[in-house]
Amino acid sequence: AQSVAQPEDQVNVAEGNPLTVKCTYSVSGNPYLFWYVQYPNRGLQFLLKYITGDNLVKGSYGFEAEFNKSQTSFHLKKPSALVSDSALYFCAVRDGLTGGGNKLTFGTGTQLKVEL
Amino acid sequence: NAGVTQTPKFQVLKTGQSMTLQCAQDMNHEYMSWYRQDPGMGLRLIHYSVGAGITDQGEVPNGYNVSRSTTEDFPLRLLSAAPSQTSVYFCASSRSPREQFFGPGTRLTVL
Numbered sequence: 001a002q003s004v005a006q007p008e009d010q011v012n013v014a015e016g017n018p019l020t021v022k023c024t025y026s027v028s029g030n031p032y033l034f035w036y037v038q039y040p041n042r043g044l045q046f047l048l049k050y051i052t053g054d055n056l057v058k059g060s061y062g063f064e065a066e067f068n069k070s071q072t073s074f075h076l077k078k079p080s081a082l083v084s085d086s087a088l089y090f091c092a093v094r095d096g097l098t099g100g101g102n103k104l105t106f107g108t109g110t111q112l113k114v115e116l
Numbered sequence: 117n118a119g120v121t122q123t124p125k126f127q128v129l130k131t132g133q134s135m136t137l138q139c140a141q142d143m144n145h146e147y148m149s150w151y152r153q154d155p156g157m158g159l160r161l162i163h164y165s166v167g168a169g170i171t172d173q174g175e176v177p178n179g180y181n182v183s184r185s186t187t188e189d190f191p192l193r194l195l196s197a198a199p200s201q202t203s204v205y206f207c208a209s210s211r212s213p214r215e216q217f218f219g220p221g222t223r224l225t226v227l
């Protein structure tokens with residue numbers, strides 16, 4: 001079975017400071033990892049993914065994430081936070097061995113609040 | 117491209133009523149799925165489909181039915197609505213194993 005943990009319900013950061021949103025995962029085979037963002041009353045928007053290749057993945061809006069296989073983590077980062085980054089962030093994983101299509105397991109979400 | 121569209125945006129049902137949530141995509145994606153989002157629980161997979169005529173259960177399938185007669189459409193049916201089905205429902209599509217594209221959601225309240 002695959003699972004995802006987002007240990008922080010909320011992360012607060014001042015605008016201009018770096019931000020990190022944490023994610024750890026568990027899968028049987030090689031992981032496919034994703035980050036999504038959700039703004040109020042909207043659907044989820046894709047930010048970035050790791051399937052294979054470089055451990056540092058760059059995505060939309062200046063976000064990046066680092067895949068760490070030994071720590072089974074995929075933390076989301078941004079060097080300088082903006083107030084407009086305030087939103088709900090979801091980490092998701094699928095097992096690369098799964099034969100039943102693109103089944104994703106989502107974390108419970110982390111609310112990011114960026115303050116002036 | 118319109119992407120993934122969902123109707124209706126909002127719906128209020130009484131316990132025991134049935135209804136169908138509509139989902140359509142125009143990206144020729146083979147994979148489609150339905151999730152429900154509840155506070156503090158993230159998104160949970162209800163049903164998914166890997167192509168026309170092929171569906172399977174996700175994590176929380178009870179009380180829901182799906183069918184996939186065309187590549188474009190993937191409706192979700194609530195057979196007899198219960199208050200526990202009050203939630204926000206999202207449809208998504210993708211070409212596996214790439215990222216999923218999500219619709220805007222349907223907010224359902226069951227009284």
